[in-house]
Structures are given as C-alpha cells and as structure tokens.
Amino acid sequence: MTVTIYDVAREAGVSMATVSRVVNNNPNVKPQTRKKVFEAIEQLGYRPNAVARGLASKKTTTVGVVIPDISNSIFAEVARGIEDIANMYHYNIILCNADKKKDKEIRVVNTLLEKQVDGLLFMGGVVTDEHNQAFRTSSVPIVLCATTDEQGAIPSVDIDHESAAYDAVSLLIAKGHRNIAMIAGSLQDPALGYARFQGYKRAMTEAGLKVLDEMIRSGNYRYESGVEAMNYFLESDNRPDAVFAATDEMAIGAIHAIQDHGLKVPDDISVVSIDNTRMASMVRPQLTTVAQPMYDIGAVSMRLLTKLMNKENVEQTRIVLPHEIIQRKSVAPV
Amino acid sequence: MTVTIYDVAREAGVSMATVSRVVNNNPNVKPQTRKKVFEAIEQLGYRPNAVARGLASKKTTTVGVVIPDISNSIFAEVARGIEDIANMYHYNIILCNADKKKDKEIRVVNTLLEKQVDGLLFMGGVVTDEHNQAFRTSSVPIVLCATTDEQGAIPSVDIDHESAAYDAVSLLIAKGHRNIAMIAGSLQDPALGYARFQGYKRAMTEAGLKVLDEMIRSGNYRYESGVEAMNYFLESDNRPDAVFAATDEMAIGAIHAIQDHGLKVPDDISVVSIDNTRMASMVRPQLTTVAQPMYDIGAVSMRLLTKLMNKENVEQTRIVLPHEIIQRKSVAPV
DNA sequence: CTGTTAGCGCTTTCAT
DNA sequence: ATGAAAGCGCTAACAG
Numbered sequence: 001m002t003v004t005i006y007d008v009a010r011e012a013g014v015s016m017a018t019v020s021r022v023v024n025n026n027p028n029v030k031p032q033t034r035k036k037v038f039e040a041i042e043q044l045g046y047r048p049n050a051v052a053r054g055l056a057s058k059k060t061t062t063v064g065v066v067i068p069d070i071s072n073s074i075f076a077e078v079a080r081g082i083e084d085i086a087n088m089y090h091y092n093i094i095l096c097n098a099d100k101k102k103d104k105e106i107r108v109v110n111t112l113l114e115k116q117v118d119g120l121l122f123m124g125g126v127v128t129d130e131h132n133q134a135f136r137t138s139s140v141p142i143v144l145c146a147t148t149d150e151q152g153a154i155p156s157v158d159i160d161h162e163s164a165a166y167d168a169v170s171l172l173i174a175k176g177h178r179n180i181a182m183i184a185g186s187l188q189d190p191a192l193g194y195a196r197f198q199g200y201k202r203a204m205t206e207a208g209l210k211v212l213d214e215m216i217r218s219g220n221y222r223y224e225s226g227v228e229a230m231n232y233f234l235e236s237d238n239r240p241d242a243v244f245a246a247t248d249e250m251a252i253g254a255i256h257a258i259q260d261h262g263l264k265v266p267d268d269i270s271v272v273s274i275d276n277t278r279m280a281s282m283v284r285p286q287l288t289t290v291a292q293p294m295y296d297i298g299a300v301s302m303r304l305l306t307k308l309m310n311k312e313n314v315e316q317t318r319i320v321l322p323h324e325i326i327q328r329k330s331v332a333p334v
Numbered sequence: 335m336t337v338t339i340y341d342v343a344r345e346a347g348v349s350m351a352t353v354s355r356v357v358n359n360n361p362n363v364k365p366q367t368r369k370k371v372f373e374a375i376e377q378l379g380y381r382p383n384a385v386a387r388g389l390a391s392k393k394t395t396t397v398g399v400v401i402p403d404i405s406n407s408i409f410a411e412v413a414r415g416i417e418d419i420a421n422m423y424h425y426n427i428i429l430c431n432a433d434k435k436k437d438k439e440i441r442v443v444n445t446l447l448e449k450q451v452d453g454l455l456f457m458g459g460v461v462t463d464e465h466n467q468a469f470r471t472s473s474v475p476i477v478l479c480a481t482t483d484e485q486g487a488i489p490s491v492d493i494d495h496e497s498a499a500y501d502a503v504s505l506l507i508a509k510g511h512r513n514i515a516m517i518a519g520s521l522q523d524p525a526l527g528y529a530r531f532q533g534y535k536r537a538m539t540e541a542g543l544k545v546l547d548e549m550i551r552s553g554n555y556r557y558e559s560g561v562e563a564m565n566y567f568l569e570s571d572n573r574p575d576a577v578f579a580a581t582d583e584m585a586i587g588a589i590h591a592i593q594d595h596g597l598k599v600p601d602d603i604s605v606v607s608i609d610n611t612r613m614a615s616m617v618r619p620q621l622t623t624v625a626q627p628m629y630d631i632g633a634v635s636m637r638l639l640t641k642l643m644n645k646e647n648v649e650q651t652r653i654v655l656p657h658e659i660i661q662r663k664s665v666a667p668v
Numbered sequence: 669c670t671g672t673t674a675g676c677g678c679t680t681t682c683a684t
Numbered sequence: 685a686t687g688a689a690a691g692c693g694c695t696a697a698c699a700g
Contacts, residue, residue, distance in 0.1 A: 015687045050448045052677030054385045071414035080405035095429040114384045349671045386693030389676045
C-alpha cells in the first residue's frame with residue numbers, strides 16, 4: 001500500500017542504505033546511482049516517513065511551542081517570528097495553547113516532550129517551581145519566550161518590562177504631567193503585570209511624585225477592562241491628567257472612555273501604553289506607546305533554541321531585547 | 335539513558351505488552367498489576383515515546399494545519415477554534431504558515447504528510463489543480479477551512495461570502511443609500527475577494543442601481559489600503575454616501591480617512607463591512623459589520639476532520655456556516 | 669489476564 | 685561507493 005524505502009531500493013536495484021543516503025543528501029553516492037534512485041522515487045511516488053526517521057535518528061526536526069493564546073495578537077506576532085525562523089532552519093512547529101493555566105502548561109510540556117520535539121519554546125506567565133520541575137526532566141533544550149524565570153536559570157528572550165514602563169511614565173512626566181494614573185495588568189504576574197507596575201512606581205518616585213492607591217486600577221489586559229478602569233478614574237474627584245496603561249488594548253479602551261465622557265485625548269487627558277500593536281496606529285488619536293518587538297522576541301528565541309539544539313556554545317542565554325518609545329498623538333504637553 | 339517500556343516491564347516484573355496495556359488504558363489488566371506498573375513508571379520517570387508509538391500504530395494523533403498567516407487576527411481566531419477542538423479530541427496541531435503562496439502551500443502539505451499527520455486542515459486562498467494533485471496523494475483526510483474549491487470535491491467549512499456581501503450592501507440600500515462605493519479585496523481571489531464583490535454587484539443590480547467602475551477600489555484587506563481607497567473616493571467628484579468594505583480593517587481605515595477629511599460617520603458617510611473582528615467594537619463609531627464566525631469555522635472544520643479521520647459516515651462534507659449582520663453605529667438612514 | 673513475537677520504516681555502524 | 689544487519693521504542697496479533 002504505502003511505498004517504503006525498501007520498495008525504492010528494489011526498484012532502483014540498490015540497497016536501503018543507498019536510498020537513505022540519497023534522500024539525506026549524503027555525498028557518498030555515485031551520481032549515476034543517485035540518478036537511478038531519484039527515478040525510482042519519482043516513479044513510485046515515494047514519500048519518506050518522518051516518524052520512522054525520527055525513531056531511528058532520534059531527531060524529529062520539530063519544536064514545541066506553548067503559547068497562552070494564539071488568538072491574542074501579541075502572541076500571534078511572536079508565533080510568527082518563531083515560525084519564520086523555524087522554517088529557515090527546517091524545523092516545524094507544534095503549537096499548543098495553554099491559556100496561562102499552570103496545569104495545562106505543564107500537561108502540554110509533557111505531551112510535547114513525549115512527541116520527542118527537539119526543543120521547546122515556552123511562552124507563558126509565571127514560571128513556578130512546578131514548571132521548573134517539568135522543565136528539568138526534559139532532555140531537550142527549552143527557552144522562555146517573552147517571559148523569564150526569576151532565578152534566571154533558564155535561557156530566555158524578553159524585553160525589560162520594568163524599564164519600558166519607566167520610560168513610558170517618564171515621558172508623561174517630561175511633558176509636564178503630574179497626576180498620572182495607571183491601568184495595570186495583573187499584579188500577580190511578575191514577568192509582566194507586576195514589572196510594569198514597578199516601572200510606573202519607580203518613575204513616579206524618582207520624580208518626587210506620590211504613588212496613590214486610588215490612581216491604580218488592575219485590568220485583564222483587554223479593551224473592556226481599559227474602559228472600565230478609565231471610567232472609574234473619570235468619576236473620581238481626583239481626575240488624572242494622564243494615564244499609563246499596561247497594554248495598548250487597555251489604552252484604547254481608556255481613550256474611548258475619555259471620549260465618551262466628552263473629553264479629548266490628548267488635550268484633556270494624555271494616554272500612553274506599552275506594546276505597539278498594529279492597532280496603535282488604527283485609533284484616533286494614534287497611540288503613543290512603547291514598542292515591544294514581539295516578532296523579534298519570537299525570532300530571536302527560536303534562533304537561540306536552534307543554537308542550543310545544535311549544542312553550540314552560546315555566551316548569552318538571557319537575552320533582553322531593546323524597546324523603543326513611539327511618539328504619536330495621544331500625549332500632549334500640559 | 336532514556337527509560338523505555340522495556341525498563342518499566344523489567345522493574346514491574348511484567349511484559350512489555352502489559353505495560354503498553356496500562357499506558358493505553360486497556361481494561362484487560364488486573365488492578366493489582368496495573369498498580370505495580372504505575373509504580374514502576376513513577377519510579378523510573380518513564381515517559382512514553384510518541385514517535386515509536388506512531389510508527390507502530392500508524393497514528394500520530396497530530397493534525398497538520400496550513401494557514402496563510404498566523405499573525406493575521408482572522409486566521410488566528412480560526413486557529414484557536416481548531417486548537418480547542420483538536421485538544422478536546424486529544425490531537426495536537428502542527429502549524430505551518432504559507433502566506434498564500436502556492437509553492438509554499440504545496441511544500442508544507444508535503445512535509446506535513448511526511449510527518450504522518452492523521453489529517454490535514456488547509457486554510458489558504460485559491461485551491462488550484464496543483465493543490466488538488468498534492469491533496470490526492472494524501473492517504474489521510476483533508477478539509478478546507480475558510481475556503482472552498484470550485485468543484486466542491488474536497489470537504490470544506492466556510493461562510494457564503496457572496497451572500498454576506500449581499501446582505502451588507504442590502505442593509506445600506508434599505509437604509510436609503512444609493513451611491514454606494516466598495517473597497518474590495520483582491521478580485522483575483524475567488525473564494526473571498528471576488529465572491530464579496532459579486533455580492534455587492536448582485537445587491538446593487540437587484541436594487542436597480544448602477545455598478546460603476548469608479549466606485550470600486552481594490553485593497554489588500556489591510557487598514558492602510560482602506561484609507562487609501564477611501565481617500566480616492568473622497569477626492570472624486572462623485573462622493574459616495576456609503577461605503578462597503580470587504581474587511582473590517584479596511585472599513586476602519588475608511589472611517590478614519592473620512593474623519594480626517596472633517597466628515598462624520600455615519601452622518602455624512604455610512605460604512606459597513608464583513609468580519610466582525612474584535613476591533614469592530616474598538617473603534618468610534620463602532621462598526622456595523624457582518625459577523626463571520628471564524629472561531630466556529632475552525633472548530634467545525636476540526637470536528638469534521640475528526641469524523642473523517644475516524645472513518646465515520648458524514649452526510650455533509652461541504653459546510654456553510656451562517657453569517658449574521660451586527661448593527662452598530664456606522665450606518666445611518668439617509 | 670498476560671506474555672511472545674513480529675514488525676512499523678528508517679538510520680547507522682561496520683564491512684567490503 | 686555500497687550493502688548487511690542491528691536496532692530505535694512501541695503496538696498488535698496470537699497464543700495460552
């Protein structure tokens with residue numbers, strides 16, 4: 001039924017080993033023989049079985065990637081970077097959504113390992129002890145992508161969220177704003193939510209400004225939570241004159257909340273955030289935001305992983321990519 | 335080094351077959367034996383090798399999905415639907431971007447087949463003869479996802495783009511608009527761009543309205559091309575009073591172009607589109623659009639694929655999912 | 669309920 | 685430059 005390497009060998013009048021050699025581009029084959037084999041392959045419509053090859057060679061040329069949610073554009077962009085580089089190095093990608101649920105994350109890491117992936121890219125929220133435990137049983141390299149572990153024991157590629165937040169808030173301060181609110185993410189999330197909050201705090205403190213509890217609301221990174229949080233600020237008696245949102249989406253929510261209250265951005269209230277998703281230039285006013293190089297994070301982490309899988313010597317296993325503030329139209333001088 | 339089923343068997347004092355049985359949940363094992371085996375597994379930290387299993391059983395419990403671009407939110411949403419259902423049926427996903435490039439599409443289909451996926455989900459633009467050729471050599475089922483072949487020979491799940499467009503334009507007409515422009519996609523793309531254009535034409539014609547060349551511009555489905563196209567209309571001497579855009583993104587571009595010209599949506603010009611991406615409710619005014627159930631398209635096509643892989647009898651192999659017009663704030667009566 | 673025994677389709681020494 | 689043969693780790697009859 002299915003044609004195997006053996007059939008090709010018979011058809012070409014050579015041994016399996018020889019067929020294997022030509023399929024794998026081993027130079028030790030006489031051109032003439034190579035030709036015969038190719039003809040037989042063509043003739044029979046032979047398609048190498050990658051599973052058998054994987055079993056025999058102990059390499060599958062596929063890497064597993066666990067991602068919180070592929071339908072979230074931030075992660076989708078990272079995934080695209082991963083895929084492009086993987087492709088370039090002839091790896092395929094097994095993609096698993098894990099929704100930032102610890103149990104699911106650990107489960108998929110295990111099934112990925114069972115599938116004998118040659119390496120693992122882990123994109124998630126927190127890296128707990130249980131994660132480390134699961135990672136430790138892996139015989140293949142793992143790199144954290146768009147996150148880091150606190151001990152810095154595992155190779156990772158990310159931006160410095162704290163300093164990105166610091167820069168965003170500092171811009172606001174430089175423009176003369178003093179009464180600056182923050183729409184934060186989850187403060188339980190050390191790699192992102194909390195780090196961005198820390199950056200806000202540091203910028204405020206260094207500028208001699210007070211960090212007031214009532215000027216901080218936590219959202220879930222999404223649009224709706226941005227409008228909710230902003231509505232809260234709008235209705236408080238100490239209305240901020242600028243808002244720093246932990247994500248573009250929440251910032252856009254905030255902008256609309258402000259506009260729906262009959263106020264103007266940036267004339268009445270300035271807004272700045274982090275991410276620089278495509279949407280940032282698809283709002284009016286266009287969003288001033290700190291660009292997170294998501295595609296590059298994916299690309300660089302995949303590249304790092306290829307080196308690790310290749311057992312190359314890598315000096316830097318903890319890579320921090322630079323961020324950049326993109327000034328558009330949502331921030332005004334006071 | 336790596337612990338195999340054989341090691342577990344020895345440790346537990348049973349045969350490989352028995353270990354295999356307990357790992358695969360075969361009921362024919364005495365509870366006591368099962369327990370012994372589990373202990374040995376635990377002890378040794380045994381992790382079944384899915385590649386070996388795949389070779390022996392000729393099933394990999396993974397399906398391949400070829401997708402144009404995972405960083406495009408439309409496709410990402412489909413992918414999420416696929417993943418969720420795949421997960422539910424214990425399949426994993428190998429994801430390959432193919433950028434709607436025919437060569438790349440065919441190449442990845444082949445490598446996916448080499449990897450012995452149990453089934454294939456194909457999301458792409460046009461399905462050419464060459465595609466069909468590649469599909470035909472497959473011994474595993476294939477379903478087209480968010481596209482169809484013209485002959486209808488291959489199982490597929492999609493919406494009826496023509497009628498979605500028809501409904502969108504008809505809404506405009508019902509509201510009293512007569513001078514309706516269209517920002518189309520690629521008219522070379524039969525499954526989407528052209529079908530949506532056909533729907534526009536039919537709605538116009540049936541209403542006794544003229545389809546004017548100068549009222550139609552082609553974009554590339556993206557935001558920028560929406561603003562470009564709209565600018566063209568805005569500067570022409572026959573300004574439309576309503577615009578139908580083939581995608582939300584282009585519609586949002588159009589809205590901003592209109593606003594940047596000092597006009598109002600929908601007061602001066604109404605805008606309607608197709609997609610209902612999350613962004614549709616993240617613009618002001620919120621976008622009236624035809625909802626394309628992307629998640630469901632992914633979910634349903636994966637479900638269909640599971641049935642096919644299972645050799646179940648399926649009556650309907652060409653599924654057309656319903657669309658629905660979502661009226662928000664971008665369309666006004668004249 | 670459990671064990672024996674062939675493979676699955678390929679890679680990889682080791683010879684020649 | 686090529687072939688023979690031993691696995692890779694597991695499943696699936698088959699036998700008992």
